[in-house]
Amino acid sequence: MNLVRNHVLISIDAGTIMAGARAVEKALVEEINKQGLSGEIAVLETGSIGATGQGVVIVVYPEGIYYANVTPADAAELVEEHLLKGRPVKRLIMTEMPKQHVIKKEKTGLLREQPRIVLRNSGVINPENIDEYIAEGGYEALEKAFTDLKPAGVTKEVKDSGLMGRGGAAFTTAMKWEFAARAPGDVKYIICNADEGEPGTFKDRLILEGDPHKLIEGMILAGYAVGATKGFVYIRGEYALSIERLEKAITQARLYGLLGDDILESGFSFDIAVMKGAGAYVCGEETALIESLEGKRGHPRNKPPYPVTEGLWAKPTVVNNVETLANVPEIVRNGAAWYRGYGTDKCPGTKVYTIIGNVATPGLIEAEMGTTLRDIIYEYAGGIKDGKKFKGALVGGAAGAFMGPEMLDAKMDFVNLKEYAAVLGSGAILVMDEDADIVGMLQSVLHFFRHESCGHCVPCRLGTNQLAEIIDRIAEGKGKTEDVDKLVSISEVMRDTSFCPLGQSPVLPITSSLRFFRDEVYSRVQ
Amino acid sequence: MSEKQCHCAEVQEEELYPRLEEVIMEHRGKGEDLIMVLHKAQNLFGYLPRKAQEMVAEGLNVSLNEVYGVITFYNFFSTVPQGRNSVKVCLGTACYVRGSQEVLDKAQRELGIKVGGTTEDRRYSLDVVRCIGACGLAPAMLVNEDVYGRIKPPHLMDVLEKYE
Numbered sequence: 001m002n003l004v005r006n007h008v009l010i011s012i013d014a015g016t017i018m019a020g021a022r023a024v025e026k027a028l029v030e031e032i033n034k035q036g037l038s039g040e041i042a043v044l045e046t047g048s049i050g051a052t053g054q055g056v057v058i059v060v061y062p063e064g065i066y067y068a069n070v071t072p073a074d075a076a077e078l079v080e081e082h083l084l085k086g087r088p089v090k091r092l093i094m095t096e097m098p099k100q101h102v103i104k105k106e107k108t109g110l111l112r113e114q115p116r117i118v119l120r121n122s123g124v125i126n127p128e129n130i131d132e133y134i135a136e137g138g139y140e141a142l143e144k145a146f147t148d149l150k151p152a153g154v155t156k157e158v159k160d161s162g163l164m165g166r167g168g169a170a171f172t173t174a175m176k177w178e179f180a181a182r183a184p185g186d187v188k189y190i191i192c193n194a195d196e197g198e199p200g201t202f203k204d205r206l207i208l209e210g211d212p213h214k215l216i217e218g219m220i221l222a223g224y225a226v227g228a229t230k231g232f233v234y235i236r237g238e239y240a241l242s243i244e245r246l247e248k249a250i251t252q253a254r255l256y257g258l259l260g261d262d263i264l265e266s267g268f269s270f271d272i273a274v275m276k277g278a279g280a281y282v283c284g285e286e287t288a289l290i291e292s293l294e295g296k297r298g299h300p301r302n303k304p305p306y307p308v309t310e311g312l313w314a315k316p317t318v319v320n321n322v323e324t325l326a327n328v329p330e331i332v333r334n335g336a337a338w339y340r341g342y343g344t345d346k347c348p349g350t351k352v353y354t355i356i357g358n359v360a361t362p363g364l365i366e367a368e369m370g371t372t373l374r375d376i377i378y379e380y381a382g383g384i385k386d387g388k389k390f391k392g393a394l395v396g397g398a399a400g401a402f403m404g405p406e407m408l409d410a411k412m413d414f415v416n417l418k419e420y421a422a423v424l425g426s427g428a429i430l431v432m433d434e435d436a437d438i439v440g441m442l443q444s445v446l447h448f449f450r451h452e453s454c455g456h457c458v459p460c461r462l463g464t465n466q467l468a469e470i471i472d473r474i475a476e477g478k479g480k481t482e483d484v485d486k487l488v489s490i491s492e493v494m495r496d497t498s499f500c501p502l503g504q505s506p507v508l509p510i511t512s513s514l515r516f517f518r519d520e521v522y523s524r525v526q
Numbered sequence: 527m528s529e530k531q532c533h534c535a536e537v538q539e540e541e542l543y544p545r546l547e548e549v550i551m552e553h554r555g556k557g558e559d560l561i562m563v564l565h566k567a568q569n570l571f572g573y574l575p576r577k578a579q580e581m582v583a584e585g586l587n588v589s590l591n592e593v594y595g596v597i598t599f600y601n602f603f604s605t606v607p608q609g610r611n612s613v614k615v616c617l618g619t620a621c622y623v624r625g626s627q628e629v630l631d632k633a634q635r636e637l638g639i640k641v642g643g644t645t646e647d648r649r650y651s652l653d654v655v656r657c658i659g660a661c662g663l664a665p666a667m668l669v670n671e672d673v674y675g676r677i678k679p680p681h682l683m684d685v686l687e688k689y690e
Contacts, residue, residue, distance in 0.1 A: 014660065014673060015660060015662060015663060015673070015675070017673075018660075018663070018672065018673045018674065018675060052662025052663065053662045053663050053675065053676070197656075197657065198657070199618040199619040199620065199656060199657040199661075200618065200619055200620050200657065200661050201657075202660070202661060202662075237565070237602050238655075238658055238668075240671060275561075275562065276561075276562070276565055277600075277602075278561055278564070278565070278600030278601070278602035278603060279600050279601035279602040279655075280599060280600050280601065281656070292561065293558075294558050295557055295558040295559060295560035295561050295562075295588075295596070296560075296592075296596065297595050297596055297599040298599065298600070354661065354662075356620045356661040356662055356664065357620060357623070362661070362662040363662055394619065397619075398619060428661075430619055430620055430623075430661075432623070436623060437623075440622070440623060441619065441622075441623060443622075444617065444618075444619045444622035444623065445619060447617070448617075448618070448619070448656050451656060452656065454599070
């Protein structure tokens with residue numbers, strides 16, 4: 001067997017495929033074969049390395065050199081110059097990249113070395129190969145759970161870690177599990193909510209594309225803790241690559257005896273099915289999601305009863321977000337104390353963000369809870385694009401809140417942001433520079449809610465319509481000052497009377513935009 | 527010419543019903559599989575014709591009313607024939623602020639159809655989506671399964687013309 005001298009990692013995700021990653025991969029392999037280097041150099045596929053919009057991205061190890069915007073025509077030069085002669089091709093070297101790749105592992109500068117818990121393997125391993133996941137410590141947590149911890153021990157570890165739901169509501173994960181574990185009944189379910197629909201959010205997609213086994217292991221652990229035997233992943237129908245990789249991973253896990261009957265001879269049986277969503281934002285709400293899984297229109301249910309006692313098919317059901325479940329294997333493997341070493345007291349661990357808009361390097365990042373908005377924008381995302389000034393950010397997607405410059409030093413975590421009447425939500429950060437138009441932003445957000453209102457309850461069905469009409473009027477310059485007041489009062493009534501979080505959401509972007517950009521909004525009305 | 531094409535499409539559609547029957551057989555009487563079956567049916571036909579809806583209702587033992595209710599609830603399903611190529615412009619917040627409305631306006635003008643419409647030659651259907659998780663590439667557009675990022679209105683037709 002040949003010893004491989006160089007590893008060439010090529011990022012294969014939705015963005016890079018669009019940019020032609022498959023063609024580049026093919027060209028590289030052909031060129032390597034042509035030069036007779038096939039025994040020395042391995043080309044490996046991996047998930048997102050965190051940079052988006054930089055074309056095809058590859059990394060050459062052991063040097064750790066990142067190349068961006070690579071085309072098939074560059075393959076010959078890369079192989080000849082870098083891989084054969086050891087001279088990196090300067091013109092292709094990535095100059096702008098998300099911060100976690102700038103900080104070398106051995107160096108900790110101003111910021112301390114940034115932990116990657118959820119994304120530890122993303123962009124490092126081949127997501128389509130279970131052996132690579134196992135080599136990185138994958139499925140060790142499962143062994144530990146079966147032999148040492150037992151179900152109660154798994155829950156305890158997760159409880160002690162302080163893990164909160166990463167889908168937006170930030171409910172204590174272990175508490176959900178305990179409720180479901182205690183609920184009477186033999187049949188219980190674990191549902192992974194991968195119906196990522198909050199505008200600006202694509203973290204779950206990249207977690208699934210980069211490291212699908214982490215989710216599978218997290219779901220098995222959750223099932224073991226709760227006493228469930230069946231798991232469902234409810235995933236957005238548009239996420240073709242995520243679905244493909246997840247299904248492949250499930251098949252591999254079954255072959256290895258990690259899913260199915262009597263997993264690792266523990267006596268515990270668990271299997272996972274993938275269910276495609278059909279494009280309804282409201283299905284991100286857990287009871288609407290359950291209705292949809294049952295094959296019905298995704299209308300939210302009355303609560304109580306909560307899903308933990310009566311969920312799917314009226315059985316006790318835990319619904320967790322992808323990122324939440326992806327934290328679980330690391331917590332179980334390394335222990336709650338280790339996890340608490342990151343983040344803040346009230347919100348331990350990390351948060352995965354998608355940072356987009358007018359920043360130099362948009363992309364996917366993972367930062368400790370409590371990192372300031374300033375550090376996220378300026379340290380991780382390279383600051384505002386084209387040297388412009390920061391105007392504000394919409395944090396948490398359409399259901400999130402605007403933050404103005406005075407909030408740059410706010411520590412970002414679930415608990416702390418509440419004090420500022422803001423939310424972390426799904427972790428989408430849309431950054432706006434000085435030229436951004438707040439009314440235009442609101443227009444987009446309010447049109448979104450009108451489109452996605454499911455029609456089940458009156459306040460939301462009529463309210464979202466009214467809000468969209470009013471903001472259109474303001475945008476056209478035909479609005480009056482009363483119209484702005486109406487936006488506030490209608491959205492407040494919706495918050496107080498709507499049936500589910502969808503109708504309760506518009507109040508936050510509306511009031512927060514007025515809080516920071518009051519003069520600008522009023523300057524647009526008569 | 528166009529009449530002939532329409533005729534061909536109908537003939538093809540007729541040939542697809544036995545395959546739908548096979549799909550339904552796997553889920554016979556299982557109302558809970560409705561969405562899954564509709565996904566498969568739409569994959570076959572490109573949309574959900576009335577006859578297919580009736581077959582699904584009968585096979586899964588749910589009312590036609592329920593089937594129709596589910597189809598119209600979810601954005602993904604369509605009851606009208608679609609063009610050979612589905613063009614979807616993203617109007618999510620990130621794309622919107624980066625000018626996707628102008629891309630959409632351009633597409634409507636060039637194709638001569640409104641959102642939700644299909645060109646007469648059935649080459650394109652035009653629709654909007656609310657965020658496809660490609661915000662880093664805003665403004666983004668989907669043509670069939672392909673994602674296009676940083677679309678500028680002047681280059682829109684260069685992309686679309688690649689799809690026959």
